[in-house]
């Protein structure tokens with residue numbers, strides 16, 4: 001089961017041998033001696049010319065380990081990992097503190113639990129004391145009468161062995177005699193001593209003695225199946241890993257065979273609140289396949305899947321077939337989340353990772369939002385908003401970050417950010433959606449300006465053609481980071497008129513915005529290709545999938561291939577709030593690097609606290625702008641920008657044709673500052689560049705007279721077709 005190191009080839013020993021000047025010829029010669037001559041391909045390296053002439057195959061397998069010629073070389077080859085003298089949990093301050101916290105809370109709970117039950121335990125002991133006394137008398141009598149020898153004597157009687165019986169009876173008489181004497185002496189000394197003590201003792205000592213006697217008798221009278229103390233804490237079922245248990249699981253999962261078992265390059269040991277086994281799989285399989293079979297491994301270990309965590313071991317200590325299997329003592333997500341560490345104090349540098357949550361072992365998993373975008377997806381009530389708010393709170397604590405916050409639901413979840421955000425929007429009323437569209441258009445335009453500005457910066461200031469903290473802090477350059485956070489994104493992306501444009505603008509921002517400091521955060525409770533189209537999703541570098549209903553929804557968040565790589569957020573339980581699969585947090589973006597994270601908690605009151613601190617920071621830095629200081633958004637809109645969308649907004653899909661005068665009146669109502677003075681002729685002129693004719697006669701009803709008539713108007717389909725065409729052009733670049 002465990003690997004035999006002698007059977008493995010030691011490359012470094014062989015290399016050391018060669019570099020030490022070992023005679024190559026000799027080496028090959030020795031090798032020939034130890035291999036089967038019939039099968040050996042080894043040739044003398046000195047005879048290379050001969051070798052090329054004779055078409056003999058070139059050796060590819062290395063020299064034998066057993067031939068290591070020098071002691072030093074063999075020592076140099078020992079690359080085994082040394083196990084730490086002080087266990088890691090004792091060296092890690094965090095783990096030590098967590099163990100200390102656990103011990104303190106556990107034992108104080110147990111003590112308090114039993115302390116409050118003292119009267120109950122006293123009652124139990126008093127009730128059981130007579131039984132204990134009876135047991136004591138019975139046991140003493142049996143001892144004195146040598147009751148334990150009874151069955152042997154009876155056996156002698158049954159066998160009619162008179163000689164044996166007489167021998168046993170004599171032995172019994174002798175025993176009873178000296179035991180009787182011992183008991184009499186004990187009674188003669190013990191009883192008067194007890195009586196004297198009772199007389200001499202004060203009243204409380206008397207009571208103490210009585211209580212002690214009752215307690216002892218009560219304990220003696222306690223039945224085996226009814227312990228005196230109640231259970232203060234139920235210990236969950238923990239699986240102690242052993243080589244046999246792990247091998248059985250891998251066999252059951254089809255990851256090794258009875259004649260080709262897994263090996264253990266390191267001992268199985270405790271690691272945090274669980275066990276860790278490092279496993280080398282057989283050569284014909286690999287660690288990625290094992291990760292995909294997590295549920296089968298869990299079944300083989302007879303545990304819930306949530307306790308079983310296979311991971312690839314990477315780097316020089318790793319191999320594609322080396323797996324680290326961590327098995328938690330209990331469901332790691334059964335306990336509540338820790339509070340977000342920046343609630344009460346601390347600031348943030350958005351260019352560095354910010355606290356986000358912990359993995360299954362309780363290790364901190366930070367999140368780097370700069371130069372990436374984040375997508376959060378989950379079914380409702382699983383912690384999507386809580387998770388999405390954390391990076392925005394972090395960004396708020398860095399005063400140079402400009403916040404744009406939109407919430408498609410429009411409830412209380414994001415209102416606190418009004419005090420620090422440059423732009424906000426709640427709900428999906430027309431003006432909010434239009435304001436989002438305008439905001440995104442302005443950001444796309446600003447993105448180009450940002451690139452132009454960066455292009456003018458000398459390489460010593462801007463070495464990588466992207467913003468740095470130093471560049472962002474120069475207010476005159478206007479290159480500060482911008483975070484656009486949109487919760488319930490499906491409500492905006494599914495908007496009948498502006499949805500398509502919102503998606504295409506965001507795709508553009510996700511594609512080219514990160515280098516110039518524009519970050520996008522989208523959260524949706526409808527993770528599918530409709531709410532978050534693939535083109536947009538694929539341009540989002542970091543993704544976080546909390547519980548979803550199906551593996552398809554999980555893939556819609558995490559990306560194609562995540563399910564086959566073994567990542568499926570639909571397997572989370574409803575109780576696992578705030579738990580999700582995080583992809584790309586380490587900047588690799590590779591599906592294999594996904595980690596399961598339980599987010600830190602920041603409830604509504606905590607959000608208020610953080611936003612208050614963030615506002616103070618921003619006031620001090622002089623970076624409060626826009627909505628936060630009551631400035632209305634700069635209207636960059638002219639009629640030409642949004643006319644087509646505005647017409648689709650005011651003409652519902654059910655109204656196929658509508659008079660120009662009606663359209664103009666409704667437009668004026670929607671945006672009086674833009675269309676207030678418009679006449680039908682102006683509408684016709686404005687639509688001309690889009691090759692839409694207003695001259696068509698349209699049947700309609702006059703709202704004042706109620707009479708039907710044919711007048712000049714538009715067909716809604718023409719407008720919709722023009723919008724589709726425009727969006728197509730924009731997408732194409």
Ligand SMILES: Nc1ncnc2c1ncn2[C@@H]1O[C@H](COP(=O)(O)OP(=O)(O)OP(=O)(O)O)[C@@H](O)[C@H]1O
Pocket residue numbers: 336337378379380381382383384385386387525577578579598599600601
């Ligand atoms: N990390 C966490 N640990 C424990 N509970 C959490 C965590 N995150 C969220 N919750 C709980 O989950 C509940 C739902 O969270 P949240 O409001 O973020 O869900 P949601 O997915 O945004 O729901 P909806 O889509 O309906 O808005 C919250 O009331 C909160 O108590």
